[in-house]
Amino acid sequence: xxxxxxxxxxxxxxxxxxxxxxxxxxxxxxxxxxxxxxxxxxxxxxxxxxxxxxxxxxxxxxxxxxxxxxxxxxxxxxxxxxxxxxxxxxxxxxxxxxxxxxxxxxxxxxxxxxxxxxxxxxxxxxxxxxxxxxxxxxxxxxxxxxxxxxxxxxxxxxxxxxxxxxxxxxxxxxxxxxxxxxxxxxxxxxxxxxxxxxxxxxxxxxxxxxxxxxxxxxxxxxxxxxxxxxxxxxxxxxxxxxxxxxxxxxxxxxxxxxxxxxxxxxxxxxxxxxxxxxxxxxxxxxxxxxxxxxxxxxxxxxxxxxxxxxxxxxxxxxxxxxxxxxxxxxxxxxxxxxxxxxxxxxxxxxxxxxxxxxxxxxxxxxxxxxxxxxxxxxxxxxxxxxxxxxxxxxxxxxxxxxxxxxxxxxxxxxxxxxxxxxxxxxxxxxxxxxxxxxxxxxxxxxxxxxxxxxxxxxxxxxxxxxxxxxxxxxxxxxxxxxxxxxxxxxxxxxxxxxxxxxxxxxxxxxxxxxxxxxxxxxxxxxxxxxxxxxxxxxxxxxxxxxxxxxxxxxxxxxxxxxxxxxxxxxxxxxxxxxxxxxxxxxxxxxxxxxxxxxxxxxxx
Amino acid sequence: xxxxxxxxxxxxxxxxxxxxxxxxxxxxxxxxxxxxxxxxxxxxxxxxxxxxxxxxxxxxxxxxxxxxxxxxxxxxxxxxxxxxxxxxxxxxxxxxxxxxxxxxxxxxxxxxxxxxxxxxxxxxxxxxxxxxxxxxxxxxxxxxxxxxxxxxxxxxxxxxxxxxxxxxxxxxxxxxxxxxxxxxxxxxxxxxxxxxxxxxxxxxxxxxxxxxxxxxxxxxxxxxxxxxxxxxxxxxxxxxxxxxxxxxxxxxxxxxxxxxxxxxxxxxxxxxxxxxxxxxxxxxxxxxxxxxxxxxxxxxxxxxxxxxxxxxxxxxxxxxxxxxxxxxxxxxxxxxxxxxxxxxxxxxxxxxxxxxxxxxxxxxxxxxxxxxx
Numbered sequence: 001x002x003x004x005x006x007x008x009x010x011x012x013x014x015x016x017x018x019x020x021x022x023x024x025x026x027x028x029x030x031x032x033x034x035x036x037x038x039x040x041x042x043x044x045x046x047x048x049x050x051x052x053x054x055x056x057x058x059x060x061x062x063x064x065x066x067x068x069x070x071x072x073x074x075x076x077x078x079x080x081x082x083x084x085x086x087x088x089x090x091x092x093x094x095x096x097x098x099x100x101x102x103x104x105x106x107x108x109x110x111x112x113x114x115x116x117x118x119x120x121x122x123x124x125x126x127x128x129x130x131x132x133x134x135x136x137x138x139x140x141x142x143x144x145x146x147x148x149x150x151x152x153x154x155x156x157x158x159x160x161x162x163x164x165x166x167x168x169x170x171x172x173x174x175x176x177x178x179x180x181x182x183x184x185x186x187x188x189x190x191x192x193x194x195x196x197x198x199x200x201x202x203x204x205x206x207x208x209x210x211x212x213x214x215x216x217x218x219x220x221x222x223x224x225x226x227x228x229x230x231x232x233x234x235x236x237x238x239x240x241x242x243x244x245x246x247x248x249x250x251x252x253x254x255x256x257x258x259x260x261x262x263x264x265x266x267x268x269x270x271x272x273x274x275x276x277x278x279x280x281x282x283x284x285x286x287x288x289x290x291x292x293x294x295x296x297x298x299x300x301x302x303x304x305x306x307x308x309x310x311x312x313x314x315x316x317x318x319x320x321x322x323x324x325x326x327x328x329x330x331x332x333x334x335x336x337x338x339x340x341x342x343x344x345x346x347x348x349x350x351x352x353x354x355x356x357x358x359x360x361x362x363x364x365x366x367x368x369x370x371x372x373x374x375x376x377x378x379x380x381x382x383x384x385x386x387x388x389x390x391x392x393x394x395x396x397x398x399x400x401x402x403x404x405x406x407x408x409x410x411x412x413x414x415x416x417x418x419x420x421x422x423x424x425x426x427x428x429x430x431x432x433x434x435x436x437x438x439x440x441x442x443x444x445x446x447x448x449x450x451x452x453x454x455x456x457x458x459x460x461x462x463x464x465x466x467x468x469x470x471x472x473x474x475x476x477x478x479x480x481x482x483x484x485x486x487x488x489x490x491x492x493x494x495x496x497x498x499x500x501x502x503x504x505x506x507x508x509x510x511x512x513x514x515x516x517x518x519x520x521x522x523x524x525x526x527x528x529x530x531x532x533x534x535x536x537x538x539x540x541x542x543x544x545x546x547x548x549x550x551x552x553x554x555x556x557x558x559x560x561x562x563x564x565x566x567x568x569x570x571x572x573x574x575x576x577x578x579x580x581x582x583x584x585x586x587x588x589x590x591x592x593x594x595x596x597x598x599x600x601x602x603x604x
Numbered sequence: 605x606x607x608x609x610x611x612x613x614x615x616x617x618x619x620x621x622x623x624x625x626x627x628x629x630x631x632x633x634x635x636x637x638x639x640x641x642x643x644x645x646x647x648x649x650x651x652x653x654x655x656x657x658x659x660x661x662x663x664x665x666x667x668x669x670x671x672x673x674x675x676x677x678x679x680x681x682x683x684x685x686x687x688x689x690x691x692x693x694x695x696x697x698x699x700x701x702x703x704x705x706x707x708x709x710x711x712x713x714x715x716x717x718x719x720x721x722x723x724x725x726x727x728x729x730x731x732x733x734x735x736x737x738x739x740x741x742x743x744x745x746x747x748x749x750x751x752x753x754x755x756x757x758x759x760x761x762x763x764x765x766x767x768x769x770x771x772x773x774x775x776x777x778x779x780x781x782x783x784x785x786x787x788x789x790x791x792x793x794x795x796x797x798x799x800x801x802x803x804x805x806x807x808x809x810x811x812x813x814x815x816x817x818x819x820x821x822x823x824x825x826x827x828x829x830x831x832x833x834x835x836x837x838x839x840x841x842x843x844x845x846x847x848x849x850x851x852x853x854x855x856x857x858x859x860x861x862x863x864x865x866x867x868x869x870x871x872x873x874x875x876x877x878x879x880x881x882x883x884x885x886x887x888x889x890x891x892x893x894x895x896x897x898x899x900x901x902x903x904x905x906x907x908x909x910x911x912x913x914x915x916x917x918x919x920x921x922x923x924x925x926x927x928x929x930x931x932x933x934x935x936x937x938x939x940x941x942x943x944x945x946x947x948x949x950x951x952x953x954x955x956x957x958x959x960x961x962x963x964x965x966x967x968x969x970x971x972x973x974x975x976x977x
Contacts, residue, residue, distance in 0.1 A: 287841070304800030311799070312834035359871075398630065421627050425874075428913060441913070502667065509670050512677040516719070520702075520712055521673060524666055527707025528880060575640035 024117050025171060028180040030110035031068040031160055032188065033275050037106060038072020038158060039190055042128055051190035055181060055203075057174055058196070063164040064172040066118075071157040074127040075107070080137055080147065083108030111160070115141045117171050118162035128156035174199060187274040187297055208295070210241055210250045228254045231269070231295060237345065240330045242296060247319035251296025253289075253327060259348050260290055268294040270310075272303055282309050283316065286324040288356040291349035328356070328363065335366055346370055354422040368426065368433050374417040376405035382430070389414050391438045396424035400443050403495050403572045408447060410486040415442050444495035448537055451483035458540070462549040469538070469561045476579065477503065478565065479533045482549065484540040491542040494568035496534035501574070503532070508577050536565055556594055562587040608642035611635075612651050619654055624661040624805065625842040626878075632658040636671070649678055649686055653694070660697045661805065663844035663879040665704070672698050688727050692766060695720050699737050703744045704883035706943040713741065724766060732761040736768065736776065743783060746952035755780055771797060771804040775811050787818035791827070798831075809838040813848035816855040817963075825970045828855065833972075836868075843875040847884040850891030857895040858963065859970040862902075865895050866909065874912045886940040886953065889933050894960055896930035898967065 032053070039051030049071075056067040075083075114121045123137040134154050139145040164172040171177070174196045181203045185192055192203035209227050214220035224239040236254040243250055270281040274297055284294065301319065302311040310316050331353075334342045346353055350372050357364040357371065369383045385392065393408075395401050398419030408415045418424040430439060440446070454462065462482055469480040477500065485493075496504070506525055510518050538545050548560045566584045569576060576584065605613075615635035622628040632655040639651035652671045659668030672694055679691045699720055702713050721734045735758035742751035768776065774797055781790035794815060797808040812835025819828035836852055839845035849872045856865035869892055876885055899907065907924050911917075917924060917932070934957075941953035 283837070309800060312837065313830060314833070317833055419630070429910075502670075505667075506670050509674045509677075512681070513673045514677065514680075516712075516715060517673045517676065520708065520716070521670060523708045523712060524669060524705060527705060527882075528666060573637070575637060 024168065025176075025180055027113040027117055027162075027171070028177065029184040029276065030113040032181065032185040032192070034107050034110045034158070034160075035068065035070035035072060036185075036188055036190075036273070036275060038070050038074070040072075042071075042073040042156075046128070053188075053190060053192045055177060055192065055194045056196070057172065057177060057194075063166075064169075066162045066164070066172055066177070067159060068162075069157065069159040071155060073129070074156045074158055075123075075125045075135070076127040076130050077133070077135055077147075079127070080123075080125075080135060083111070111139075114160065114162055115139075117165055117168040119165050120163060122161040123158060124150075124154060124161070125158040126154050126156050132156065178203065184276045185274075187271050187276075189274060208251075208297075210243075210252060224252055225254075227252070227295075232293065236293075237348065238341070240292070240327055242294065242323050242326055244319050244322040246322055247301045247315055248299035249296050249301070249319055249323070251294060253285075253292035253294045253323075255292055255345065256348070259351070268296070270294075271297040272301065273297075273299050277303055278309070283312060284310065284320060284323070285327070286320055286356075288352050288359070289324060289327050290355075291345075291352040292327065328360070331363075332366060343370070346372070351421070354426060358422050358425050364426070364429065365433065368430070371426070373423060373427070374420070376401070376409045376413075376415050376417070385414065385416070386434065386437065391440060392416065392427065392430060393440045393442045394418040394424070394427045395442045397443065397498060399496070399498060399501060403493075404442070404444050404447050407485070407490070407493055408442070410490075411447075411450060413442075413447075413450070443497070444493075444535065448481065448483065448495075448535070451485040451537065452540075453483060454540055462540075465549040465551075465557065468554065468557055469536070472558055472561045473536060473565055476565070476577075476583075477507075477533050478536050480536050480538065482538040482540055482545075485537075486541070488539070488541040488543075490539055491545050492539060492564045492568040493537045494534065494565070494572045494574075495537070496572070496574065497532050499529070499532040500534045504534075504577060511578060536568055538564070555590075559587050559590040559594060563591065606642050606644070608638045609644055609647050611638045612642065612647050616651065616654050619658065623841065624658070624844065626662060628658045629655075629662045629664055629667075645678065645682070646685075649675065653690065656694055656697075660694075660701065661844055662842060663846065663875070663881065663884070665698075665701045666880050669698055669702075689765060692720070692724060692727060692729070695723070696733055696737065696766070700740065701881065703741055704881045706882055706940075706947045708947075710745075710947060710949070717741065729766040730761055730764045732758055732763060732767040735761060739780075745948045746950040751783070769804050771802040771807040774802055775807045778811060779814060782814060782818060787822055790818060791815060791822070791824075798834075809835065809845065810848060811835075812838070813845075813851040816851055817858075820855065820858055820966055825859065825968075829859070829970065829972065832856070840871075843872075843879045844884075846872065846875045846879045846881070847887035849875075850884075850887035850889070853888075853891030853895050854963065857891075857898045858966050858968070860898075860967065861970075861972050862895075862899060862904075864972060866907070869895065870910050873915070877912070877914060882940055882943070886937055886944070889937040889940070890957060890960060893930055893933035893937055894963065896926055896933060897961065898964065900926040900930055 035051075035053045039049075039053075043049050043051065052071060054067070054069045056069070058065050058067075111121060111123070118141075120138060120140045123139075124134065125137075126132055126134045134150055134152060136148045136150055137145060138148070171180075174194070178194055178201055181192060181194060186204050187208060188204055194201040194203055209220070209223040212223065214223065221239070224241070225236055228234065228236045228239065232254070234254075235257060237257045238255040240253040240255070241251075242253055267279060268281045268284050269279050270277045270284065284296070285292070298310075298319075301316060302313065303309070304311050331342070331345075334345065346367075353363075353367055353371055357367055369386075370381055372379050372381050373385065375385070393413055394416035395404070396418045398417065401415065401417040401419055405415065405417075416423070416427060418427050427439070431437060466480055466482055473480060478494075503525075506521055510521055513521070538549070540546060540549070545564075548557065548564075551557050551560075562583050566576065566580055566587065569580060612635045615631050615638065619628055619631045619635070622631065632651065635651040636648070636655050639648040642648075652675055656668045656671045656675065659665060659671065675686075675691060675694065679686050679688075699713075699716055702708055702716060717734065717737060720737070721731060724731060724734055735754050739751055739754035739758055742748075742754055763773075767773070774793065778790045778794045778797070781787075781793055794808075794811055796802045797811045812831040815831050816828055816835070819825070819831060832852060832855055835848070839848050839852075849868060853865055853868060856862070856868065872888070873892075876888060879885065896907075904926055907926050907929070908922050909924055910922055911924075917929065937957055938954070941957050944953040945951050
């Protein structure tokens, strides 16, 4: 007797293959999951039962046939109707998923994924409970199915038979199948046998290292690192076994042999009850632990509907904390037992260390002194810095650092560039660790203070020059000073704070936008304090400046000031504004003309 | 390709691997600087596109807005050279944030919306996206009938490439249910956002925070706690969520998780110095004020806090008088409320602030069991 689905099955299959499942290959996962669930269910009331699963591929006929067989609990007729009902329900919901904790519902959903590679699916099953009749269900992708009760008696369990649909040939090849079955099910605890003709293979032939006992630590190390190499084709720096009773988690964290970028997605390989859940799980470890890649099996965590991550609940938070403590302990132990290795590790993963030190007082106390910081004299650890310098100078602003690095170095001042993530927060707490050390936040203004003032006589001599320079540079929102500083070959130092730079970018933008946007920008700026002018500090120790500052030819003076200004801006690595580009051209031409006018008679 | 241009594309590629936040802004800013040094218009344009994104999603709207104005101008000056959809998509971000700056006048905001509306239509898109923003703006201005009217119109318009993603649209629906006082319905609607079946870059980050108070009001503390844990995890690294931290602070104060609340206060106060979005700042200061008031009432006369050096009351030993600090935070929020209310021509912000202490009646201890990771 034939029945009709109440839903459009091909529609659902299309939906599933396009949305719920990332690729057709997941039918292998779903069928393994079904077998695992069935075996677990049978062992519930038959604890001594030895579960196993067979995957058989036979190539006779026009299309190859694939059989997945387990000796799990099997299905009764009633249960078959139940899973069909579940499939019906699935389609009525907006989301294409059901609660996965229901075994029968799960079975039905798992079966649906088979229609992505096969036009008809035959399920032969016999329940290990009840009257134990053999039942054959045959579903077709056009939405019809039939239910029969053949006379032959099979062993309790379930067999799913698929026939290759055109376009799915690659999933009916032994290489692909063995690879996929291993990918998803290598941790399953019952044997999975694969066979095609004479070819046989055991899918899950080895247990993961955390389920093994080792005679000595060297074997253990080799086993773990070898496991990591096989899985990820990567030679890891080190490994940390992981274990948490909350969430029932076991596994390993591999220490990456390269520096990951700060927010690169954490990609841990996670198994749920020994079945691969995802290779891109997030949220399992604390944020700072981005220096490791994990492989873990969890028995007590709840996956989200998309099965890409775990549901963020108390259990997950507690698990994360427990795993975090183990990684933290690993680092602290390393500090005691193997400082050399720790140094290498810090070089690779200092961002992780800094992230943890920001939030964790004890960790800060232990590791701060070993953390590297960028300075204008090269990268050095805090210990190295303190050994050379009695005072810690830092700037939390990258622009300021760029503008002042060279000049500070010329004064033998070592300045830390704390404009990177976490750095300023850490440096500002350095006195917690070294109470006697002095800490200065440096910016260009403060640096200027360290430059030598001119004597009163000298100031008188250059007063006209400074006045004129201020006039010339006023349109560029730049004020002028003159001091004496090292190095003598640098004629002038340009410095613009964040506010000044922002203001310049607004000015530049207003040149291209229409009236409406110009007023928007005006209104926006009116609410932000941006009075800051940029500064140009001429170097009185520079021979050229020394001469110019005493010159009385206003025309030549003006050109010189403009050119020195543009040069200083360029040295600060800031792009020239359009007005400055004009200035550069005019200044250069002006100087040439002036030269030609003045020395014209020599040329002729 | 010049050396500068190569560097721009290197930086932009790096930025794609980063999460929204300061690091992303810094990398894109560097790309813009290099692009300007190269002087190549296309390179400058692409670098700024990424920079606008980074600023808008990283809590530096004002800088994003300047860069956007430049993009829009170049888009108009060079017809056919740059993607129309991409500029309109960014325009939506700007429009959605412009209200948060009380220095920008009402007329200007409406004119901007009309411009977006005209440009969308010229490009052949429908107005669903525009009406979403009309609804939000009227809501912001406390003009309830107009807000509801615009929401209805938006709902009737078909979705197109310019309308928000399904996760954001659902988040909008949740927000509307809350706006209509249907807390229970809102929580139910949020289901697919909270169980992970619908997500995007800012959802469910925002959703969690918006459900904290409603869940407490419904007496569903266990779920509220979950929203705090899961939600805070998502927003704790990006200063764009300063306002949401304010919501979490209120929740922690209401459930008397004071240690955790103080930890959040210390950790996120520095954001107020970098995030110039005044609506965000208002919600954060309101949160601290509420927290400090409750602490003061519970007898915590002084507090030990680790505040940045630039903090106005910065004290050497880290001890602060709770009352004085609370008073200062109230003044900060009041000053901001006043600026918003003047621009918006309502008393919505001041009223929100005045009504905040009445939340105290919801106070009930509900401790976080496990120490957070």
